[in-house]
Amino acid sequence: MGRILSRINFRSWKFLIGLIVLVTWIYCYVANQDITNSVVASGMRFAMPLALAAMVGIMCERSGVINIGIEGTMLLSGFTGFYVASFTKNIILGLVISILTGVLTSFLHAMMTIKWKMDQIIAGTIINILASGLTSFLYKQGSTIPNTWPIFDIPILSNIPFIGHAFFSQQGPIQYLGLLLIPGIWVMMYKTRWGLRTRSIGENPGSADTAGISVIRMRMINVMIGGAIGGLVGGFICLELVGSFSNNFTAGAGFTALALMIFGRWNPLGAFAAAILFGLAQALATQLQIFGINNVPNQFITMLPYVFTILVLAFAAGKVRPPAAAGKSYEKEKS
Amino acid sequence: MTNNSLLKMENISKSFPGVKANENISIEVNKGEIVALLGENGAGKSTLVKTVFGLIKPDSGTITIKGEVMEPGDTAVAIRHGVGMVHQHFQLVPVMTVAENIMLGDEPHRGAFISYAKAKQVVRDLSEKFGLEIDPDAVVEDLPVGLQQRVEILKALRKNVDLLILDEPTAVLTPQEIDELLEVIKNLAKQGVGIIFITHKLREVIAVADRVVVLRNGKMVGTTSPKESNELQLAQLMIGREVIFQLNKGVANPGDVVLEVNDLQVRDDRKLMAVDGLNLTLRAGEILGVAGVEGNGQRELVEALCGMRPTVQGSFKILGIDVTGNSPRSIHSQGVSHVPEDREKDGLISSLSIEENLVLDQYKSEPFAKGWIRNLGAISDYATEMIKKFDIRTPSGKTPISSLSGGNKQKVVIARELTQDAKIVIAAQPTRGIDIGSIEFIHNQLLAERSTGTAVLLVSSELDEILALSDRIAIIYRGKIVATLDSTNVDRTKIGRLMAGASS
Numbered sequence: 157m158g159r160i161l162s163r164i165n166f167r168s169w170k171f172l173i174g175l176i177v178l179v180t181w182i183y184c185y186v187a188n189q190d191i192t193n194s195v196v197a198s199g200m201r202f203a204m205p206l207a208l209a210a211m212v213g214i215m216c217e218r219s220g221v222i223n224i225g226i227e228g229t230m231l232l233s234g235f236t237g238f239y240v241a242s243f244t245k246n247i248i249l250g251l252v253i254s255i256l257t258g259v260l261t262s263f264l265h266a267m268m269t270i271k272w273k274m275d276q277i278i279a280g281t282i283i284n285i286l287a288s289g290l291t292s293f294l295y296k297q298g299s300t301i302p303n304t305w306p307i308f309d310i311p312i313l314s315n316i317p318f319i320g321h322a323f324f325s326q327q328g329p330i331q332y333l334g335l336l337l338i339p340g341i342w343v344m345m346y347k348t349r350w351g352l353r354t355r356s357i358g359e360n361p362g363s364a365d366t367a368g369i370s371v372i373r374m375r376m377i378n379v380m381i382g383g384a385i386g387g388l389v390g391g392f393i394c395l396e397l398v399g400s401f402s403n404n405f406t407a408g409a410g411f412t413a414l415a416l417m418i419f420g421r422w423n424p425l426g427a428f429a430a431a432i433l434f435g436l437a438q439a440l441a442t443q444l445q446i447f448g449i450n451n452v453p454n455q456f457i458t459m460l461p462y463v464f465t466i467l468v469l470a471f472a473a474g475k476v477r478p479p480a481a482a483g484k485s486y487e488k489e490k491s
Numbered sequence: 492m493t494n495n496s497l498l499k500m501e502n503i504s505k506s507f508p509g510v511k512a513n514e515n516i517s518i519e520v521n522k523g524e525i526v527a528l529l530g531e532n533g534a535g536k537s538t539l540v541k542t543v544f545g546l547i548k549p550d551s552g553t554i555t556i557k558g559e560v561m562e563p564g565d566t567a568v569a570i571r572h573g574v575g576m577v578h579q580h581f582q583l584v585p586v587m588t589v590a591e592n593i594m595l596g597d598e599p600h601r602g603a604f605i606s607y608a609k610a611k612q613v614v615r616d617l618s619e620k621f622g623l624e625i626d627p628d629a630v631v632e633d634l635p636v637g638l639q640q641r642v643e644i645l646k647a648l649r650k651n652v653d654l655l656i657l658d659e660p661t662a663v664l665t666p667q668e669i670d671e672l673l674e675v676i677k678n679l680a681k682q683g684v685g686i687i688f689i690t691h692k693l694r695e696v697i698a699v700a701d702r703v704v705v706l707r708n709g710k711m712v713g714t715t716s717p718k719e720s721n722e723l724q725l726a727q728l729m730i731g732r733e734v735i736f737q738l739n740k741g742v743a744n745p746g747d748v749v750l751e752v753n754d755l756q757v758r759d760d761r762k763l764m765a766v767d768g769l770n771l772t773l774r775a776g777e778i779l780g781v782a783g784v785e786g787n788g789q790r791e792l793v794e795a796l797c798g799m800r801p802t803v804q805g806s807f808k809i810l811g812i813d814v815t816g817n818s819p820r821s822i823h824s825q826g827v828s829h830v831p832e833d834r835e836k837d838g839l840i841s842s843l844s845i846e847e848n849l850v851l852d853q854y855k856s857e858p859f860a861k862g863w864i865r866n867l868g869a870i871s872d873y874a875t876e877m878i879k880k881f882d883i884r885t886p887s888g889k890t891p892i893s894s895l896s897g898g899n900k901q902k903v904v905i906a907r908e909l910t911q912d913a914k915i916v917i918a919a920q921p922t923r924g925i926d927i928g929s930i931e932f933i934h935n936q937l938l939a940e941r942s943t944g945t946a947v948l949l950v951s952s953e954l955d956e957i958l959a960l961s962d963r964i965a966i967i968y969r970g971k972i973v974a975t976l977d978s979t980n981v982d983r984t985k986i987g988r989l990m991a992g993a994s995s
Contacts, residue, residue, distance in 0.1 A: 348603045356584045356595055363582040367596025367646075368567065480585070 170429075177433065185318065195439045196322040201397060203428075203435025204334045208389045209413030210420065210427040211341055215382035218345065218422060219375045220358040220481040222276040225265050225283030226386055227410025232287040233257035233390030235294070238401035242299040250301065251330075251391040258387020259380050261287070266379040270372055273485035284410075292403050304399040305329050328396040330388065337385070342424040354378055358479035361486040371486045415465060418476055437461035495521045496558070497685040498543065498654055503552035505538055512538040513549070514709045520654065520685045525676060527700035528689045531729055531898075531926035535709040536689045540656045543687070544576045545569035557653070575647030576656040581639055585632035589625055590614050593646050617645050622678050637668030644675065648684075655679065657688040661695055662924040666784060666952060673699045691926055693722040705729055726927055740938050743962040746775035749914055749946045750796075755805035757791040757970075765791035767970035768805070773915065778937065778947040780961030780978070782954060784990050788970035789950045790832055793919045796948075797829045798822040799837075810914060823852060826914035830904055830921050832950075834897075838904040841893040845885060846874035848892050849907050881906040882932060898929030905933055909940055916940055919950045934960060954986065968992050 184192040209226050216223035233254040241250025261283060268279040305328040314325035323335065345351040353374060356364045361371040394401050416434060420426030441460040498520040505513040512535045520526050528536045541547040543554060548564025555561065556572045583592050590610045599609035614627040623641050631639060640660060647655055657676070661669045676699050680686055690696060696703055697717045705713045705728040713728045750773040759765035765788040773779050783789060794800035796807060798819035806815040809825050823829070831837035839848050850859050850870050858869040874888035883902045885895060892900060901921065909916065918937060922930040937960060941947055951957050957964055958981065965975045966989040974989050 347605060349598045349600055349605055350603065352587075352591060352595065352598060352605060356587065356591075359584045359586055360582065363584050363592070364595065366566075366578070366582045368570070369596050477586075 173433070174429075177436070191443070193321040195443050196436070197326060198442065199432065199436035199439035200322060201327070201331065201435070202438045203431040204331050205389050205393055205397065206409060206413050206416055206434060207338060207428045207431035208334050208385055208392070209410055210417040210431060211338060211424060212382040212386040212389070213414050213417040214341070214345075214422055214424055214427060215354075215378050215385065217417070217479055217482045218358045219354045219378035220361060220371075220479060220484065220486070221266070221269050221375055221379050222280065222483045223262075223265060223379065223382065224277060224280030224411070224414065225261070225287075226280075226413055227406050227408070228280075228284035228287030229258050229261045229265075229383060229386035230390040230393070230410055231284075231291055231404065231406050232261055233387035234394040234405060235287075235291040235390070235401055237387075237391040238301065238394040239296075239299060241301045241395060245302045247301055247303065247305060247395050250395050251305075251388075254391030254395070255384050255387040258383040258385070258390065260383075262380050262383020262386065263376075265383070266376045269485060270375045270379070273487070276483050276485075288404060291401075295401075295403055299401070301395065301399065305396040330392040330396050334392075338424050338428045345424060355479070357486075358481055361481055365486075375486075412465075418478075419465070421476055422479060434461055434465055437464045497522050497524075497556065498687075499555040500539075500543065501553050501555070503539065503542060503549045503554070505542065505547060505549045511709045513542070516552075516706070516709075516711050518704055518711075520687060522653070522685055523680045523683045525680050525686045525688070525699055525701045527696040527703045528687055528706065529691070529693075529696055529703055529725060529729055530706035531691070531928055534706040534729075534926075536706055537658060538709075539706070540576070540658060540687060540689060543569065543654070544574055544656060570650055573651060573653035574656065575650055575652035575654070577640070577643045577647055577658065577660060579658045579660075579662060581643050583631050583639060583642060585630075587631060588627065589629050589631060589634075589642050589645075590627035592631055592642055593617075593627075593649055595646075597650075613649065614645065617648055621645075621648060621675075621682065623675060635668075637664055637671060640664070640668075640672065641675075648679075652684060654685045654687070657686065659689050659691075659924070661690060661692060665786065669695065691924075693725050696725065697722060729927055740960070741942070743777045743941065744944075745777045745962070746944060748772050749775050749810055750807065750948070751811075752796070752807040753805050755792070755795065755807060756803040757788070757795040757800055758803055759788075759791050764803070765970055766795065769967075769971055771965060771972055773946045773948055775914070775946050776941060776944045777962040778941050778949055778960050780957035780964045781948065781950040781967050781972075782957045782964055782986060782990060783967035784952070787967050789919070789952075789967060791970075792967070793829070793832065793917055793948075793950055796822075796917055797827065797831075826912060828908040828911065828913035828916045830901075830908050830916065830918040832919035832923070834900055834904050839892050839900060842891055844889045844891055845878065845883065845895070845903055846870050846888040848903050849874050849877050849888075851907060853911070877906045877910065881936075896926075898925035901925050901933065902929060905936055909936055913940070913945055915946045915948065917948045917950070920952065921949070922951075922953070922956060930956075954983070958983075966990055 181192070181196065209230060212226045212229065213223060236257040237250040237254030240253040241247045265279055265283055268274040268282070269276045307326055307328050309326060310324040310332065314320045316324070345355065353364060353369050357369065357371045357374050365371050393405060398405065412434070416430040417427050419430040420428070438461040441457050444457050445454060496519060498518070500516065500518045503513050503516045516539060518526070528539065530536045538547060542549050542563065545564055545566040545568055553560055554563060556574070559572070561572050562568050584595070590607065593614050594610045599606045599613065611627040614625065617623070618625055623645055625638060625641055625645065631642060634642070644655070660672060664672060673695060676686055676688065700717055703715050703717060703720065703725065704711060705725065707729060750771070752769055752771040755766055755769045756764060757766035767788070769788070769792060781789060791800060795802050798817050798821065802815055806813050808814065809822070809827060812825070814822055814825060835841065840851070850873065853859055854865060859866055859873070871888060877883070878885065878888055881902045883899050883906065885899065892903065895903070905921070916937070921933055921937070937947055937949065949957065949960055958978065961978045963975055964978055964981065964986065965972045966986060967973070968990065969992070976986070
């Protein structure tokens with residue numbers, strides 16, 4: 157404990173924001189336990205898809221590939237997953253299809269950017285346009301799925317006072333999976349050989365290449381793992397959180413995720429924290445709408461989380477530094 | 492002594508389209524031997540060592556390592572045979588630690604997890620074994636270049652190399668770092684590692700090499716040892732003609748003061764005071780050499796004088812007009828030419844063609860532009876003329892700068908900066924990292940400028956260069972000029988003492 161405490165920088169902005177959130181949380185909890193719990197829980201539901209989508213960005217950019225096609229990946233995989241689930245009445249199959257679609261979409265992205273060395277922004281844009289065009293063209297109203305993924309409490313953990321209700325109760329399986337997946341990605345990125353190599357090809361691929369690491373192969377695989385997560389998010393939203401597919405349901409979430417990734421400095425836990433912050437702001441805004449503050453127009457309240465993000469990004473985050481090789485395709489030195 | 496033989500290259504030939512890079516070259520390296528590969532740019536040194544390291548597959552010839560014939564053209568095979576290479580441009584991940592960089596690709600691990608404790612121990616053991624001190628936890632980008640290179644060497648040594656290839660290892664180092672590196676090289680050789688290093692600098696060759704192999708135009712023109720040879724002989728072998736080390740420069744005709752620097756203060760990138768109360772005068776028709784150990788404010792001084800770096804205090808006048816704080820373009824238009832220290836970063840735009848780089852400062856004006864339309868014909872004609880006049884070796888003026896050798900790149904900079912009506916030429920490290928032929932050419936160009944009445948401020952870390960060209964020598968130490976000496980009958984040791992901070 158002492159060791160952990162000594163590693164915290166008590167004057168850093170991260171600590172400050174964390175403290176403010178915690179104090180506010182405790183204060184609200186004391187004031188009204190039920191509403192606080194439901195706001196925090198719905199904040200987590202807002203946060204998780206964004207956090208997972210940010211993981212897609214992290215997997216790609218850490219290995220040197222900018223992926224602005226997260227939006228499209230989620231849209232396409234949500235679409236395929238939902239309609240497969242709707243036709244087959246099988247939501248497990250639906251989720252599998254979602255993930256597969258994510259992998260395939262990112263494979264296309266990887267081929268364009270890594271193999272054919274296309275401009276990465278353009279490749280991402282192609283994915284986005286393709287996804288929104290395809291899904292709205294094929295969109296069919298009135299489809300339903302038999303059921304969504306069940307919602308349940310995690311035994312024991314959900315009984316922990318204060319945090320149990322926020323994190324471990326009344327959520328679906330993918331939400332809980334995210335709680336494992338994000339720290340897992342962090343461990344992978346910073347503690348394993350794969351992670352070290354991934355970060356090295358995102359910073360200086362030449363160095364990795366001379367060390368005998370296949371840059372192309374590593375990038376392809378990382379981008380496709382990212383794609384699988386992106387597919388998971390699509391299925392997560394359509395089959396668990398919302399339970400339906402609506403045109404352009406992502407509504408910019410893929411780009412918000414990129415902002416959160418930057419805010420979290422390409423660190424999985426940082427991006428998760430950023431997503432929670434954003435999710436809480438969003439849940440708070442919704443709660444304010446329910447309370448019905450009469451003299452403030454609705455639009456301003458729904459704006460809140462975004463304004464909040466901009467403020468945090470502008471004042472607290474300071475200078476960020478992306479992986480040095482992100483956005484550059486790799487070519488071996490010509491000899 | 493056959494069991495002592497480490498590397499044997501026999502009749503290696505390699506052609507690239509239009510060039511014979513290597514022609515029938517045979518080299519042997521023994522255990523613990525330091526072989527210097529000497530030659531001008533384009534002589535085929537890099538091609539040769541890349542062949543050994545498996546980056547290039549030769550057209551013919553055999554490579555034998557420790558009695559075993561090595562399959563050519565595969566880096567992995569070369570590494571397995573104990574060949575390591577330190578590239579000229581470091582292949583390090585700047586944001587990672589020393590230990591992470593050294594272990595990359597072959598990490599000590601338990602399962603999928605990296606064992607950082609073991610990795611650090613590996614680094615410490617290597618450090619100790621070879622006497623290369625380094626902190627395994629230091630982040631590479633925070634280290635000075637000399638230590639970064641040390642990381643590169645350790646990276647190579649970690650793979651149990653028997654043969655270490657160093658591609659122009661001293662090009663980026665300061666004089667002290669060079670001395671340290673040469674010590675390291677000697678040390679490694681004592682431990683039985685065979686070493687091949689490429690360089691242009693004759694002093695280094697004399698200092699450490701056991702054997703010198705000289706290449707010219709892809710052919711081996713001589714093998715000798717420093718004991719049997721001297722700098723002049725080696726230089727002659729390299730370029731195939733007499734070199735005039737003692738330049739015939741004639742007497743200077745100093746005219747009016749054209750540059751006057753008063754009590755100038757400039758901060759460096761870390762916001763520390765790099766130039767701290769510096770005074771200087773430069774007259775027309777003279778070459779003033781600024782000598783000093785690198786990092787004593789030379790770079791900041793030059794950048795401030797060219798308008799590229801803000802000044803804190805003090806002023807400087809060009810032809811009597813105070814131009815402190817003016818923009819680079821405005822200072823340039825007052826007749827100040829600048830040959831920057833880092834030609835890649837500040838001197839050229841690599842992706843543009845030679846033609847475009849040659850008119851970077853004049854593209855707006857007649858005859859290279861009419862109104863807002865560029866006159867491509869005029870630019871092309873002008874470039875052809877310059878390429879001829881400055882002996883820039885290139886297939887055409889349309890070639891991008893990035894495909895030229897260092898010496899030819901520098902000639903493009905020189906061609907651009909010296910052909911205009913310059914009153915002052917500020918030349919920072921004008922011959923760093925380029926071949927002897929180009930060095931001589933550039934020196935003569937600077938002398939020609941001087942004879943037409945241009946003032947030259949020459950900033951160089953090569954004392955020989957300063958001594959050969961300057962009329963007066965200003966010694967810079969911790970951001971101040973500590974002494975100005977006349978270059979006739981100078982005392983090298985005195986300059987050395989002043990550069991090291993002794994009060995004359």
